[in-house]
């Protein structure tokens with residue numbers, strides 16, 4: 001998709017042999033990122049990596065603007081979201097279960113799909129480009145944020161304004 005370096009691919013291999021309790025703080029700043037169907041910009045994130053007995057615990061905070069569609073006017077817009085999560089990546093062992101996250105042998109952890117998942121989860125079901133989005137006309141489909149049409153009842157507001165002016 002794009003060959004630029006993946007900023008969510010972390011080199012954690014050097015922590016494998018560090019003593020339990022070792023900590024690393026990894027700041028992440030990405031202007032624009034595309035992970036499968038997810039497009040986001042201004043990703044600001046912080047990862048705290050702790051070496052535990054089982055493997056590495058990653059505690060992540062992240063905020064970004066995610067490209068999505070307004071539920072009312074169907075326009076695309078960037079929705080600011082923030083999320084927090086933690087994941088334990090375990091050293092390979094024979095006790096592992098299907099759902100366990102396993103540390104890669106090469107020491108490079110690709111966090112892309114985890115970020116994608118949590119950023120999507122952080123989006124509300126009802127997404128509006130702005131709180132007072134006027135939506136689309138149900139009759140002609142015009143975007144009422146950008147234009148008006150003859151199907152809107154707004155004409156009804158004018159007579160009363162006129163009446164007020166006349167009564168003054």
Ligand SMILES: [Zn+2]
Nearest residue numbers: 070073129133
């Ligand atoms: Zn809208």
Ligand SMILES: [Zn+2]
Nearest residue numbers: 137140149151
């Ligand atoms: Zn209309």
